[in-house]
Amino acid sequence: MNAAVGGDTRAAGYAPHPYVGGRTPVLRALAAWRMRWPGAPRVIVLTGDPGSGRSRLITGFLMLCDPAHRRKLPLDDLDPATVPPDLPAPAVPNPTGRTAAQVLWLLADQVGLRAGRSADVLTELAAHEEPVTVVVPDVDRAGPVRAANEPARLIRDVLKPLAALETVHLLADVPRALAGELAEALPAGQVQIIDLDAPEWADPKGLVRYAESALDAATGAPDLPYTTDPTARRELAGSMAARAEGSRLTVQLAVQSLLMQPDGFDPGDPAQLPANVGEALDLHARRTGADPQTLRLMLAPLAFAEGEGLPVQLLEPLATALAGRDMSRDLADGMLLAAPFVEPVEAGGGSPEGGAGGGNDSVSGSPTGPPAGSTHATDSTAGSAADSTSVSAAGGGRTLLRLLHPGIAEEIRSGLPDVRDAQTKIAMTLLEAVPHQDWSQADPYIRDHLAAHTLEAGLLPQLLTDPGLFAHADPVTLRAAVEAVPLEQLGAPARTYLRTAPLFTRTDAPADVRAALLESAFVEDGLVPYAEALHKLGFALPWRTLWSVPLTGVRAVTTGAAPVAGAPGATDGGTPAHRAVAAFVVPEGTPGSWALPGRPDGGAPGDGDVPENGGGAAAGGPEAGAPAAGGAPGQGEAPSHGSGGLAFLVHDLRTPDYIDIDPSQVVQCSQEARATAPLGLSRGADHLRVWTRAGREVVAALVSDSPITGADLSPDGVLVVATGRGVTAREILAPVPATTPTVPAQRTATADASHGLEGDHS
Numbered sequence: 075m076n077a078a079v080g081g082d083t084r085a086a087g088y089a090p091h092p093y094v095g096g097r098t099p100v101l102r103a104l105a106a107w108r109m110r111w112p113g114a115p116r117v118i119v120l121t122g123d124p125g126s127g128r129s130r131l132i133t134g135f136l137m138l139c140d141p142a143h144r145r146k147l148p149l150d151d152l153d154p155a156t157v158p159p160d161l162p163a164p165a166v167p168n169p170t171g172r173t174a175a176q177v178l179w180l181l182a183d184q185v186g187l188r189a190g191r192s193a194d195v196l197t198e199l200a201a202h203e204e205p206v207t208v209v210v211p212d213v214d215r216a217g218p219v220r221a222a223n224e225p226a227r228l229i230r231d232v233l234k235p236l237a238a239l240e241t242v243h244l245l246a247d248v249p250r251a252l253a254g255e256l257a258e259a260l261p262a263g264q265v266q267i268i269d270l271d272a273p274e275w276a277d278p279k280g281l282v283r284y285a286e287s288a289l290d291a292a293t294g295a296p297d298l299p300y301t302t303d304p305t306a307r308r309e310l311a312g313s314m315a316a317r318a319e320g321s322r323l324t325v326q327l328a329v330q331s332l333l334m335q336p337d338g339f340d341p342g343d344p345a346q347l348p349a350n351v352g353e354a355l356d357l358h359a360r361r362t363g364a365d366p367q368t369l370r371l372m373l374a375p376l377a378f379a380e381g382e383g384l385p386v387q388l389l390e391p392l393a394t395a396l397a398g399r400d401m402s403r404d405l406a407d408g409m410l411l412a413a414p415f416v417e418p419v420e421a422g423g424g425s426p427e428g429g430a431g432g433g434n435d436s437v438s439g440s441p442t443g444p445p446a447g448s449t450h451a452t453d454s455t456a457g458s459a460a461d462s463t464s465v466s467a468a469g470g471g472r473t474l475l476r477l478l479h480p481g482i483a484e485e486i487r488s489g490l491p492d493v494r495d496a497q498t499k500i501a502m503t504l505l506e507a508v509p510h511q512d513w514s515q516a517d518p519y520i521r522d523h524l525a526a527h528t529l530e531a532g533l534l535p536q537l538l539t540d541p542g543l544f545a546h547a548d549p550v551t552l553r554a555a556v557e558a559v560p561l562e563q564l565g566a567p568a569r570t571y572l573r574t575a576p577l578f579t580r581t582d583a584p585a586d587v588r589a590a591l592l593e594s595a596f597v598e599d600g601l602v603p604y605a606e607a608l609h610k611l612g613f614a615l616p617w618r619t620l621w622s623v624p625l626t627g628v629r630a631v632t633t634g635a636a637p638v639a640g641a642p643g644a645t646d647g648g649t650p651a652h653r654a655v656a657a658f659v660v661p662e663g664t665p666g667s668w669a670l671p672g673r674p675d676g677g678a679p680g681d682g683d684v685p686e687n688g689g690g691a692a693a694g695g696p697e698a699g700a701p702a703a704g705g706a707p708g709q710g711e712a713p714s715h716g717s718g719g720l721a722f723l724v725h726d727l728r729t730p731d732y733i734d735i736d737p738s739q740v741v742q743c744s745q746e747a748r749a750t751a752p753l754g755l756s757r758g759a760d761h762l763r764v765w766t767r768a769g770r771e772v773v774a775a776l777v778s779d780s781p782i783t784g785a786d787l788s789p790d791g792v793l794v795v796a797t798g799r800g801v802t803a804r805e806i807l808a809p810v811p812a813t814t815p816t817v818p819a820q821r822t823a824t825a826d827a828s829h830g831l832e833g834d835h836s
Contacts, residue, residue, distance in 0.1 A: 096280020
């Protein structure tokens with residue numbers, strides 16, 4: 075299918091798509107793919123230059139695929155070959171701002187898979203009875219950190235495996251540099267690359283119609299000779315389209331610049347029309363009497379902005395840092411200069427939860443005008459951008475600024491002599507703007523995106539020593555930035571963060587919970603000063619980690635007491651002094667352990683799962699208060715894998731010391747003492763809760779990155795937990811907090827605790 079076959083829809087008597095405004099040959103190819111027409115490819119890779127209109131085209135096609143939206147379209151007026159059949163809407167996992175893993179899990183949710191691990195998603199899709207139709211737009215906008223190169227990872231880890239599944243029919247909007255990589259692994263008959271800038275797919279007539287519509291006074295343009303006179307408007311639109319050589323973005327910028335500053339414009343002079351984005355910037359500056367370099371310096375901070383955009387109040391200090399001179403007057407006087415290239419957005423309004431079409435190429439327009447809410451070439455956008463500072467101040471809201479299109483950012487960055495130096499200046503300026511280096515008071519943009527700027531500056535490892543930043547920064551963004559640094563370049567605190575971050579993103583943990591999990595992780599890794607620092611940063615931590623030992627294979631734990639050797643009364647018949655201890659059932663041969671005989675029935679100690687009791691591993695143990703004769707406290711049901719090869723190890727409850735003592739001398743806490751203790755314990759496979767007995771309020775919630783093999787809570791509030799990583803003791807700090815924390819919902823399966831950025835899929 076090519077342009078020659080498609081022809082002109084108007085010549086054939088059909089109306090153009092009301093949102094796309096052209097691209098009939100491409101829409102025919104996509105419709106054939108959607109209906110699985112004989113000979114149609116199973117995978118289509120849509121590509122083109124930035125600004126070629128890929129996102130707009132995908133959005134228009136999805137309108138035809140969505141049963142609810144297609145009822146609003148004039149289907150009877152469209153070319154029937156461009157209208158796919160009325161089928162259920164395809165899955166559309168939007169990758170904007172998401173990691174590859176998140177996109178995979180989003181797809182699993184949309185398809186309704188029950189996979190518990192990442193690897194299972196592809197397995198279940200391969201076994202799907204009916205073919206699964208998947209549309210992935212805006213691959214070039216994937217990832218929370220631009221410098222982490224998430225689009226390439228998305229291609230490698232998600233889209234290529236998806237494309238290889240015979241049960242998946244895939245349409246992906248991919249940057250040209252990655253299009254070949256996605257298509258190369260498939261047989262020629264199964265994949266088709268549609269390059270919107272290639273001659274067979276180009277749409278020069280549609281581009282003219284777009285420019286003509288944007289210039290039309292009836293759609294909001296001011297009254298000018300070439301906006302009110304149809305003939306003059308058509309001639310100017312044709313000149314713009316021819317000069318732009320297929321770039322919808324260039325045409326959009328040319329129209330907006332012209333309508334903002336029409337004085338002195340000669341529609342008959344082609345030299346006043348831009349051929350690319352760079353010329354659009356420079357011509358607009360000269361038309362307004364400004365220096366083109368000044369315009370680029372004003373926009374430079376936005377060209378490096380991460381996330382949804384840059385807060386208005388950070389624009390001036392960053393522009394000043396990049397320019398090396400005071401830019402406050404230029405910005406105060408020149409917002410109308412920058413307005414055609416900038417748009418304001420309210421914080422949170424540009425979430426990746428949005429629809430497929432919001433994005434990098436939504437500029438291709440249509441002769442009837444785009445739907446409400448889309449970008450249109452009028453001076454209203456310019457005015458709103460120019461007034462954004464006053465809007466923010468007056469309304470008290472958080473206004474962000476961003477460039478209209480990533481293609482503008484690419485042009486500005488390419489004109490800078492040293493991108494890494496520019497990012498260094500940005501990073502230093504942002505760091506200086508943190509009040510008293512207190513991350514709790516930092517602007518959310520600085521807190522969440524400083525790591526992204528330091529990554530591209532090559533300075534991220536130096537930043538990753540602050541436990542306050544680890545706790546306060548958005549874990550999705552910070553983790554993505556840290557993972558982009560070679561492991562050998564990371565210091566010990568950063569490696570601790572990296573292994574703990576999957577818990578943050580898996581459970582959507584708030585800052586206090588992140589700080590608590592980090593506090594324990596630092597102790598586990600021998601970084602006690604970092605753990606202590608977290609206690610001084612104002613967090614309401616639920617515990618203080620007393621010690622941690624890298625003891626693997628622990629089968630059960632319990633708390634109790636043991637006599638202190640040499641204390642008065644220990645040998646003269648008096649009442650000996652005791653110390654609180656934790657006892658572990660460990661593999662035989664563990665250094666310092668005592669042999670542990672099996673029970674008469676051949677069983678061995680083990681605590682099993684401990685639902686809703688305060689006794690932890692002691693539940694079902696020897697009679698309360700009695701010595702654990704010949705074995706360990708906490709003798710419950712036998713483990714399922716056998717009874718031999720177990721031993722007994724005793725550790726001080728509050729200090730990092732083992733105790734060389736016969737296990738028969740260990741005295742368990744009585745059931746009465748446990749029942750009257752202020753706190754109780756509930757445990758699941760990889761999480762637990764500590765709660766008050768009086769009000770059943772949760773005061774501590776622990777999530778583990780490996781299965782919990784044993785847990786107990788002493789009557790005085792020391793929590794001992796064994797996992798595949800080791801054994802850790804935490805002192806619960808407050809029985810009744812001011813606010814009640816909760817354990818985030820967890821998966822029922824625990825085999826894969828490394829989902830990390832793909833989110834909580836319980």
